[in-house]
Amino acid sequence: MKAKLAELVSRSIREIYPQVTFPDVQISIPQSRYGDFATNIALRLAPQLEGELPKITQELAATIMQNDEGRMLIDCQATRTGFINFKLSDKFLQHQITLIREKDRHFGRSDQGKGKKVLIEFVSANPTGPLHIGHGRWAVIGDDIAALLSATGFAVEREYYVNDIGTQVEKLEESVRARAESREVPEGGYGGAYISEVAEKLLDRIGRSNFREILLSHMLNDHKRVLEKLKVNFDNYYRESSLHGSGKVKAALEEIKAKGLTFEEDGALWFKSQELGDDKNRVLVRKGGETTYFAADIAYHLDKFRRGFDRLINVWGTDHHGYVPRLRAALKALGLPVEHFEIIIGQLVALFRGAEPVRMSKRTGEMITLEEVIEEIGPDATRFFLTMVSANSHLEFDLELAKQAAPSNPVYYVQYAHARISSIFREGVERGVGIERSADLSLLIHPAERELVRKLIDLPDEILSAAQAREPHRMVIYAKELAAIFHNFYHKCRVLSEDEKLTAARLQLVDATRIVLRNVLELLSVTAPERM
Template sequence: MKQLISSIVEKSISNIYSLQEKVEINIPNKRFGDYSTNIILQISSKINEPIAEIAAKAVNSILKESKLFKNVECTKNGFINFTINDEYLSAQIKEIRKQGKLYGTSSIGKGKTVLLEFVSANPTGPLHIGHGRWAAIGDNIASLLSAVGYKVEREYYINDVGNQVEKLELSVRARANNKEIPEGGYGGAYVIDLAEKLKADLNKPNFRILLINAILDDQKRVLREFGLSFDNYYSEETLHKSGKVKETLNLLDKSGNTFNEGGALWFKSMDLGDDKNRVLVKETGETTYFAADIAYHLDKFKRGYSHIINIWGADHHGYVPRLKAALKALGLETNKLEIIIGQMVALFRGKEPVKMSKRTGEMITLEEVIQEIGKDSARFFLAMTSAQSHLEFDLELAKKHAASNPVYYVQYAHARLCSIFREGHGIVLNEKADLGLLTHPAERDLILKLISIKDEIISAALKREPHIMIEYAKNLSALFHNYYHKCRILSDDLELTSARLMLADAARIVLKNVLELLKVEAPERM
């Protein structure tokens, strides 16, 4: 919609002033109009005419150019406000019903592929609330990108190599033999469960693999409960076994970006924007996590995606410059790699902070959170705010609000819509209904919100900010609840009932589409 309006305005401006301007369209406060632009203010410095005059000319031209608007007005301070004409709005109700599930999708990413890596928790214990945040946000970003036409793969990187899994194994073995866990080992209750579960396998040569798989299976199970399934699980170990890490080190060597010092092989990341040089091969001859990660990202690039996106917790943000430096050294186009840094979740029970530590085992798992507040509520809450904001997640509040929770508010709107059709089952949706009867302001507001979904999805996808869709779902629900109270849908007036049912059906479709995108249930009854 915004694109449609901006192209009309751009054409007008180009016609009058021969200016090729990119016109941004906004949804203003309702009292001004349906859509607006401040383009006149922006171009006024380039044109030697009073603002009012420029605006008047533009308005004239726009009205001549397009039949989309009922009204186009300029204000003294240089805004142009647009009011969409009612015929167009009615036609969109039919369009929504025609397109159904596809309404709101677009094709701006058509032909392009995206690899989105997220969660990638260490296989050393259960997922916690922080992973839940990346799971919800990442999954939603993937869905949003699909909705705008990209082909998306969801990927999970398994850090199944190194000290941490070593320590996990030692901890489990210690527990299985009723010994104290070693210094720096894992003390959580799940370690005892694992020891119990894998007791018979302790002496098998592939014990570590069995152990990692046990944890991974558990993580996958919880992710499934959360509505998320990954396309690829990529094991760090395979990078080593296949020789890809070695290969990568050779390439870095050849590029002249390495040096030896203190018995270790270093990468000259300082030359490429990092604030320190980094070790690739330790004194012991083992490669570092960093070395494997370069190989992993080289592999991602080789797989040929149009975009590569990672979601990392803020505790990894300092890691970005060195990875980009390495990719630069390998001659790769680093702009292709986008790293979203998400801020941490602070968990509270009321005012009491809940400490989270895998080492001591003092933690609440994602699974427990899902059980406590429900999957839909967890998904909604964890994706409700911008990833770059710190999230204070209060379990008591989430639970207390279980009844007056925003997620139920939205779901209730859907259930209510469905109940209308159950109640009005005798009445068949009439394609020929006179949609011109939908003249109530609440109806107009609702339709305008419905037709903005495509803009919202595009904006949320391009900004990688799914919380925009949650805002949208809440606003749409509010407009519907309001409409429901102001206008009776089923009545003795059959003509009006037919028209309102068409609108209700369109609202049901759009709301359901949003909830599906967010992987939140759209219940028919509550």
């Protein structure tokens, strides 16, 4: 919709001011008292044109109106402040109901991505302990971004990088073995209660030569199992060890060496990351000859690009933000397109029960796991709450609120709108009233009806901008707003009534609403219930 209007505006500008070069036309959604859409283009054009702003604005508005051959607009107002406000015609809006119902599941989707390949890596938690609510947040954000990109025409793969080698894994194994033999866990090992549980479960296999692999599979499967409860599924689990086995780490290091970007000091091999924007140089090969995690990660990201992805997106927790410059430095060193490598940093989650903070310290072992949260409040509320807030804001997650079947709980509020619609159709069936093939949509002239259709048609723009910004929380906001507008409509406009024609028209509107609500919830992997 925005693109259509922008095109109309651009065409009109070229017509009146052929000599002017102008920036992309921005179409915004103003407060409803101004109109359905607006543009500030006259404000931005005025300095170049030397004319008076009101005159330019008015000229442009008049031309736009003339050029609107599709009769989208009923009004196009120039304001004194330099805006041009658009009002869509009722006829145009009413027709959108039909289009939405025709597109059904496809409504909102687009092909902007043109099938470009995107790899999104997220969670990638160490297999050394249970997932916590923070992991849940990165998981949901990553999964939602992937869904948004799919919906906008990208070929997306979800990947989980498994840190299956190195010091942490060794410590894990030592800790489990110690517990299995009723010894104290070694210094710097893992001491949580889950270690004992794992030890107990794997006790009969602890003597096997491949015990470490058994242990790793166990931990990884546990993560998979929990993530599946959240409806997060990965296309690939990429093992760090495979990079070593295939010689990819060595090869990557050779490439960096060949560029003269390494040096030796204290028996270690260093990467001159400082020359490429990092605040210090980093070790690639340790004194003892072992490569670092960083070295493997370089090889991993090189491999991602070599696998043919146009764009890489990583979702990391804020505790890894300091790692960003060195990895970017490494990609630069290898001549990879850093501008196609994005890292989304997700801030932490603070859990509450009402006003009481829930402690989640690893040390005390009293950590609430992600699985416990899902069990307590359910996958829908978990996903919804974890998506609700922008990734770079801290999230205060109130378990009490998320659990409540009350209007103050936004998940229920949105789902209830969908259930209500389903209920209307159920009641319609009882009364022998169903959706007709055609209806006179011009009967939909109530302000609440207009407002509802007006909101429905935003879905494609909302998905597109949320995808481009990698900000799934916008979809939650949209869902809440749409639900609010629907509930308002529901109170003001009775759907099933004596008036058969109006009933037929409203059923179509309500059906379109159902489609949009369901599509949004589906995008967020939250269920759209028919009854509550």
